[in-house]
Amino acid sequence: MTAVMGKQGPDRSDTDRGAGHRSWDELLARRTHALGGGEITAILSLAGATDVITFSGGFPEPATFSTSVLADIAARLIAEDPGVALQYSATEGLAGTREYLSGRLAVQEGRAPGAGELMITSGGIDCMELLAKSYVDPGDVVVVESPTYLGAIMAFRGYEADVRGVPIDDSGMRVDVLAGLLADGLRPKIVYTIPDYQNPTGLSMNAERRQELVGLARRYGFLILEDVAYRELGFATSPGASAAPPPSLWSLAPDVVLQAGTFSKIFSPGFRMGWASGPAEIISRLVIAKQNSDQCAGALGQRMLEEYGRGGHLDRQVAAARMLYQRRASLTTDALAAHMPAGSTWTTPAGGFYVWLTCPDGVDTVALAAAARTQKVAYVPGRPFYLEGAGAGANQIRLAYSRVADDLIDEGIRRIADVVKSGL
Numbered sequence: 001m002t003a004v005m006g007k008q009g010p011d012r013s014d015t016d017r018g019a020g021h022r023s024w025d026e027l028l029a030r031r032t033h034a035l036g037g038g039e040i041t042a043i044l045s046l047a048g049a050t051d052v053i054t055f056s057g058g059f060p061e062p063a064t065f066s067t068s069v070l071a072d073i074a075a076r077l078i079a080e081d082p083g084v085a086l087q088y089s090a091t092e093g094l095a096g097t098r099e100y101l102s103g104r105l106a107v108q109e110g111r112a113p114g115a116g117e118l119m120i121t122s123g124g125i126d127c128m129e130l131l132a133k134s135y136v137d138p139g140d141v142v143v144v145e146s147p148t149y150l151g152a153i154m155a156f157r158g159y160e161a162d163v164r165g166v167p168i169d170d171s172g173m174r175v176d177v178l179a180g181l182l183a184d185g186l187r188p189k190i191v192y193t194i195p196d197y198q199n200p201t202g203l204s205m206n207a208e209r210r211q212e213l214v215g216l217a218r219r220y221g222f223l224i225l226e227d228v229a230y231r232e233l234g235f236a237t238s239p240g241a242s243a244a245p246p247p248s249l250w251s252l253a254p255d256v257v258l259q260a261g262t263f264s265k266i267f268s269p270g271f272r273m274g275w276a277s278g279p280a281e282i283i284s285r286l287v288i289a290k291q292n293s294d295q296c297a298g299a300l301g302q303r304m305l306e307e308y309g310r311g312g313h314l315d316r317q318v319a320a321a322r323m324l325y326q327r328r329a330s331l332t333t334d335a336l337a338a339h340m341p342a343g344s345t346w347t348t349p350a351g352g353f354y355v356w357l358t359c360p361d362g363v364d365t366v367a368l369a370a371a372a373r374t375q376k377v378a379y380v381p382g383r384p385f386y387l388e389g390a391g392a393g394a395n396q397i398r399l400a401y402s403r404v405a406d407d408l409i410d411e412g413i414r415r416i417a418d419v420v421k422s423g424l
């Protein structure tokens, strides 16, 4: 790089790469060619826009962050525990934070990870990246739900996986379709699923399919990567109650499931905290992989999460967030019912951040995104959530209601409906 960057001006020789090549893209590694990446960048670039009603990013509502509690904890840790909080941590995470998290999983999942079965990650995406880096060779088959979280597709593609889609319906991944593919000879190494309040559809996998899926994993020898990003955000089925999703895949079958969790949606994405729990043999490989990616999740964030959690603040935050997101979900579906043209359908989430909207046939939601921008409303078109070639998603939209103020939801959906009608 020094030769390229260091020598500039008229005396630059032709042998310098800087003079010879047309674009840095020519130097890109082959494995990056299958990566788009533009969609996530576009979503994040709208994150700061203030005059746009944005249903695009899967962002938590900032009002759920307990800023004064966090400020107190941060000040205390920096003053009293700088040797840990401001230092490198062990790659698998600080012992105290793992102990806290292990206790939390025991309460919520009815099962605590055993020795070596848990590590702290830098958010949820880190687990996918570490798994792909450690276990995916070029051409290995990885099965995902169709549609699914774009970041996971990119993590697997980044290591040249042959990513295949299995459709989902109102009861989650079509495990019967997967069973058919396996019977026909497909041999995935990994099956990736978001069983609870899925991104992008808001739909969940029912208990029966969870049992069937772990049965298939044991029979055919693949690993299930269970992404529980929204698992704790189930909505109350009656006032005061909280929805309990079916047992997690990891609690059903810790021998064949790696659970990827994140605190981004229930605590704050600014800390980049998550976890991976699964077979010790796999966790130990992920720890090795993490040593030469970011080495460890930030110690200050780990300590803050632990203190915040042990003080009961995290449970209170989650309880309040569930109510807030439930209200926004129902404002969103009410607004869709009021404004969308005939022929539109949408999911009714029982938790999480998303409504998945299907517009009438012929509507092209990618083409309409520019019109939406002029109307000062933003959404993510459906197409990037599918593998290309699926030919699906053209008339679909993911609506993240999580960060849209209550009093802007109806107006935002009305604008989207107007844009859709203009495209009919």
Ligand SMILES: Cc1ncc(COP(=O)(O)O)c(C=O)c1O
Pocket: 058, 122, 123, 124, 125, 126, 149, 151, 194, 199, 227, 229, 262, 263, 264, 269, 272, 273, 274
């Ligand atoms: C299903 C799912 N998994 C993982 C993530 C990533 O989580 P993190 O930001 O903690 O890496 C997201 C974020 O949108 C998500 O929707």
